[in-house]
Amino acid sequence: MEPRVVSSENVVVASEDDIVLARRKVRLLAEKLGFDPFTIAAITTATSELCRNIYVHAARGTTLVEEIATAGRSGIRAEFRDEGPGIADIGRVLAGGYSTAKSLGLGVSGSKRLVDEFRIETIVGHGTVITVVKWKRPT
């Protein structure tokens, strides 16, 4: 079942300050939803990695931060969208072996390990959209 979108906020990512802003928004939302500290750190760190991915590879893009809910649980969905060069070797990027000057190659693969749901759509020459979901852990 597709979750209901409770709230939604857009952050333009075009500078380092925007990376900080986006991860602050995600942290605040996670805190508001009552996420535990480990889950807060996971989604905040993934946001930082994926925003930097936009900034480094595409120079600018947008991050959509959403509070989502199903009947039984609440979560955060974040979508990272850019119109940059796209990713040619997606398998290598997801395996974590693809490093560039500004990354360890852990940005995308590491983020994937930190979240509950991860989807990547990329077209070379057109851009990349990465969507992640982190659910609140039952207490």
Add this chain to the structure above:
Amino acid sequence: MSAHGTIPVLRIGSTLLASIQVELRDTIADAFQEDILDTIAKTGATGLVIDITGLEIVDSYVARVLANTGRMATLMGTDTVVVGMRPVVAATLVRMGFRMEGVRTALDVDGGLALVSDLLARRHSGG
């Protein structure tokens, strides 16, 4: 950009203690690395303790800058210990697959200072 004033560096005997209390943007992390290496060269410090208690998150970029700073300082002959990593930060870095290779860590500043003086004593005894 300089990290001067943003990240205070204290001198305790021949050891430098850098305490990161601000949320790190990439350029501040880079500037911190340069500043700390300069300070080592100027002071001839034999030990460096980097306290990251204040960092709520450490992503792969900041982790790499910290690890590289430690390795660079060690190459210069300054024993380096990163201290104060929060449990959530450690858990997140390990889950991402990041290894802080080549860098010593300790639980807190006291542990870091003790480790640095141990390492120095061992160097002097040739052990």
